Amino acid sequence: MTPNVPLYQPKAALVVFTASGFTAPYIEYYDMDESGSPVNPHPLTVREAQSLSKALDTREQAGKAFLRPEGVLPDTVLHLNPSDNGSVLWYTKPQRQQLYFAESLGLDNGTVALPALVWKATKKELQLFALNGKAKPKIDTPLYHAPFFNLYQKGNVCMGNVNIAIKSAATLEEFITAWQGYFFGSYFSHHINDHNPVGVNLFNLYKELMADPEKPFPTDTLKTTPLTLKNLL
Structure with a gap:
């Protein structure tokens, strides 16, 4: 036939x-x-x-391909705005992650336990928050400050001299992978505007977590924000 x-x-x-x-x-x-x-x-x-x-x-076709999922929508995606200047809201479960630090901070690079995180990104900007729990967040789930250096009080991430180059036709999965790679591949260096995101000394907390591979992230050290997931939609 x-x-x-x-x-x-x-x-x-x-x-x-x-x-x-x-x-x-x-x-x-x-x-x-x-x-x-x-x-x-x-x-x-x-x-x-x-x-x-x-x-x-081909720019019009590339724009239509931007943030298109490669298959079934990933369960970790919480909200998707697939316009030319779109954004994605997703979360990651508690994990152990390699972090890198500037020499000026005086902290060795190492692997630390992290809490569940909520990410919101556009082609150029990233916001990051933490969750006090392992479950997939709901619309009214409260958000906490993410336990990292280089973060502003409102959750915006300072990427320093990292060259952010999200492809104009990046699929949803490529977009998420790229942003997580940019963030965890960057060097953390300092608190911004004296904003300490946790209730203890973050430097010492990292050292404790790196010294004990079995130690989970102590979520009782997280600081609350006035936001819930709804505020990021």
Whole structure:
């Protein structure tokens, strides 16, 4: 059985001519007759060039592909805005994660236990909060300050000199993976505006967690925020 595919017919052809000693090419446009032979040669007009440019412009298709899931929507995704300047809200369960620190902080790189986290990101910005529990958050779940250096009081992350380059056609999964990679691959260095996100010394807390691989993150040290998940939608 012959597959039901469209039959494409040649409509036009372009021939690019170059001449020795000249950098600018000369482009000739040909119509195609019913037998597929080139006819009516003439210099490429502005209108034809504009039509060709529009046909080759893939930005619209790339925009439609941005944040499209590769399959079933991941269970960790809490909210999705798939517009050109869209955003994703997702969470991660408690985990052990390698963290990196600037030499000025005087803390060795190491693996620490982390609480469940709530992430909200656009192409350029990231906000991060913590959860006091392991369950998937609901609309009224309270948010806590994420236990990291380099965070502003409202949860915005200072990425320093990290080059954020989210692809314009990134799938949902690529977007999430990229942001988590940027964040955990960056170097933490300081408190911003004296904002300590936990109720103890964060430096000493990290040292304790790195010294004991079995120690879970002590969620009783988390500081509350006035926000719930609803505020991030």
